[in-house]
Amino acid sequence: MAEALHGIFIEVEVSDEHAGDAELAQKLDDACPVDIFKASEAGVTVVHENKDECVLCGLCLDASPPGAVTITKLYDGTTL
Numbered sequence: 001m002a003e004a005l006h007g008i009f010i011e012v013e014v015s016d017e018h019a020g021d022a023e024l025a026q027k028l029d030d031a032c033p034v035d036i037f038k039a040s041e042a043g044v045t046v047v048h049e050n051k052d053e054c055v056l057c058g059l060c061l062d063a064s065p066p067g068a069v070t071i072t073k074l075y076d077g078t079t080l
């Protein structure tokens, strides 16, 4: 993945199934302390510039249904 070559160490993804859920989008926007999720009426957008600010706190996972959000540590390949 090209982004990994540019110093991105954390990948944050929202599943297609959940990305359009405006209610979930707002929960994620509220939960993340470093503004990785941006909510709109169309759902949630991952703010790519902020992904490396992820502190692996897991609050987004707590705020979402299982499988909706995936946090991957690209440096060792594990997911939260």
Ligand code: SF4
Binding pocket: 012, 031, 032, 033, 034, 035, 036, 053, 054, 055, 056, 057, 058, 059, 060, 061, 071
């Ligand atoms: S683990 Fe924490 S910092 Fe990282 S995206 Fe989720 S809420 Fe934001």
